Amino acid sequence: MKKHLLVLSTSLLFSVSSLSVMANTVKEAPLVSISSHDSYFDNLRQHCGKAYAGKVTVDNPASGGFEGQLIMHVRKCTDQQLQIPFHVGDDHSRTWIITKTGSGLSLKHDHRLKDGNYDQSTMYGGHTVDGGFESMQSFPADQYSKELFAKLGNPQSNSNIWQMYIYPETFTYRLIREGREFRVDFDLTKPIDLPATPWGYKD
Template sequence: MKTTLPAANLLAIAVLLAACGGQSTPRPEADLSSQLGLPEPLPPPALDDATQATAPVDAFLASLSRYCGQAFAGRVRVDEPASADNAFAGKALVMHVRGCGERELRIPFHVGDDHSRTWVLTRTASGLRLKHDHRHEDGSPDPVTMYGGDSRDAGTAQRQAFPVDADSVAMFQREGLSASVTNTWAMEVGPGPVFVYELSRPGGRLFQVEFDLSRPVPLPPAPWGSEP
């Protein structure tokens, strides 16, 4: 015996089927949180432009800071055009990552028995600053000292360049060192266990000293003007 459903019941079933047909089936790749009714996860924090721009600077300093307290021997890799009175020829070249502060590295550069030079790298609000601290044997400053410049862009974690700044240009002009007013210095860490110090000028001058970071050498004396 057949049972006939009332017309009202048939209408209700039709409406229910229509409603179900309008629902989309969850995609297999849909986010699990949304399927479970949980709040959407927050996206990773975005770096602002300033942070992105200076990140390579911090990576560069971190790479160099790994060698704090160690000294390394170097050699002249490039000297173009070669000068007859090259102060580095035939001399033992040693860099010493000696002063390691949170925002500053001091790296004496010894040339034979000349302990007058120290590279000073300082983290600034916008990048990195390189200065050359030159002293006499009695510790007094040389007339040409604390020259250098600031990095003008982020550079890379491997290489940072420092065009000469206005104060250094004025010093060079005062001391009759006109060739130096177009200096750009650069430093590189890597690839591999290598550190490179570089001086270049638009006229074709290029000077590079390369240090082998894989083989520490005995520590040199304290640079002139520094505590032992």
């Protein structure tokens, strides 16, 4: 009986050791993306660490709330994600987050309160549904965003499509839906001093 238990224990130990060795040799899955997404992502990432001033060029119908200096800051970049705070005067609540998901690109709007906590309207955005272009990608509202907008009483935003354009001299953030267009253009030819740390983030 003891012999059988010893054999069983040895077999279990060998099996556990084998699994451990296998787990340690498994490689991380490759970051899957297509060329148009990669090129677009890299065109944005080349501005990492720099900030640029912008101005509202379309606001129809006029919404207000974007007075003061407008600044985009390509603040943090990895192979999978770009974090781009969008500053409006002394309001440092907004950060655009672009992420490679393996099935395209995701755009999220991280909205924070001054104390760093999340605003009730945060992390809304969209996901690419096609290849787009190396200079432009579109992000139709995702399901999370639609449910959030409905919950907050903004069902008209369910048809939101966010677009971001990146050209050698200009970066554009654009929101469109039926009866609404908002656009901000940033001058990439003149980097400016870096703005404050966005709310909820650390240097």
